[in-house]
Amino acid sequence: MKASWDIFCSVVDNYGDIGVTWRLARQLVAEHGVAVRLWVDDLQAFVALCPEADATATQQWRQGVEVHLWPQEWEAAQVADVVIEAFACKLPEAYLLAMKARPVPALWINLEYLSAEDWVTGCHGLPSLRPDGLKRMFFFPGFEKGTGGLLREADLIARRQAFERDPQARRAFLQALGVYALDGAHLISLFAYENTGLASWLEAMAAGARPTHLLVPQGRIMGDLLRWLDVDQLPLGTVEQRGQLSVQALPFVRQEDYDRLLWSCDFNAVRGEDSFVRAQWAGRPLLWHIYQQEEDAHWIKLKAFLALYVKDLSAPAAQAFTELWLAWNAGADMAHSWNAVLEHWPEITAHSERWCLQQAMQADLAQALVLFYRNWI
Secondary structure, eight states, X not given: OOOEXXXXXXXXXXXXXXXXXXXXXXXXXXXXXXXXXXXXXXHHHHHHHSXXXXXXXXXXXETXXXXXXXXXXXXXXXXXXXXXXXXXXXXXXXXXXXXXXXSSOOEEEEEOOOOOOTTHHHHTTOEEEOTTSOEEEEEOOOSSTTSOOOOOOTTHHHHHHHHHTOHHHHHHHHHHTTOOOOTTOEEEEEOOSOOTTHHHHHHHHHTSSSOEEEEEESSTTHHHHHHHHTOSOOOTTOEEEETXXXXXXXXXXXXXXXXXXXXXXXXXXXXXXXXXXXXXXXXXXXXXXOOOOGGGHHHHHHHHHHHHHTTTSOHHHHHHHXXXXXXXXXXXXXXXXXXXXXXXXXXXXXXXXXXXHHHTTSOOHHHHHHXXXXXXX
């Protein structure tokens, strides 16, 4: 009998938390044949990623996953063999009591946020004992051996490479979104939080030597973009031209199409966790807008990743790349660092693909979780 899995997700960052858990749930079903219930407290966010879903349904099946609304007033449900508490979302008290009463203990996993910090490898897989006798295991995604790895479907890299070998597929995908970029233009996607540094970056691209076509999925950065363009709205399909820069808004697309968007672009600005990982699998240069944390804890996390990512770059390229990320996350002027990155574009682009393939040599997160459970039983 196949194991049952419950994944609990409380939506905090609009799409990051549900993006990771929905992707994980689908992969566990498709590649490992386990039964998965996904409990989510914001079905509107889920529908954005899975448009065929019903935002009013308390229970529904989507792509083999049993999706449940996580109600404010918890209703009794049978405890699964594996219980994943995603991103410290705090399980319902009644569910914890049911876990304690279960004749055969469930494996309770606290799936943590992704980090490249040194201490992660030492804490990955460690137990935490509660006064009531329940034991929770900490599971850390990561970039190095000794962590839980990154979410990656088994055929992801092969699908991306096949897409890259088919210019017609790329052209058809972009045209379906209404995108007709100039030949030779840099194609850049922008998915970010509000950022005071955006105006300086747009000005640098507008003044650049090469045309740039900026694709902006609907999201929180749109207000800053409209202010710089000095327009009240940017309807889908409309292209605003400023110097060498063309700006176009895109609809919010499902995860599979967002992957193709990342694969189609030369550079991807992303935010949160899910799009951050998917941009790395795209094998393209990227810019990460990290979710801000209290007491500026996110800076430690950001700099830990940068130190790991740039170590195989030449010193000038590493400095340019690092300064771009620091400026973006500080909301500072982007012009100098962006132009410096352009000077090292071939090296940074080649490095992005090497990094992708290096990370793909590790076990993926879903596989690591399944192996963790098998070793636990």
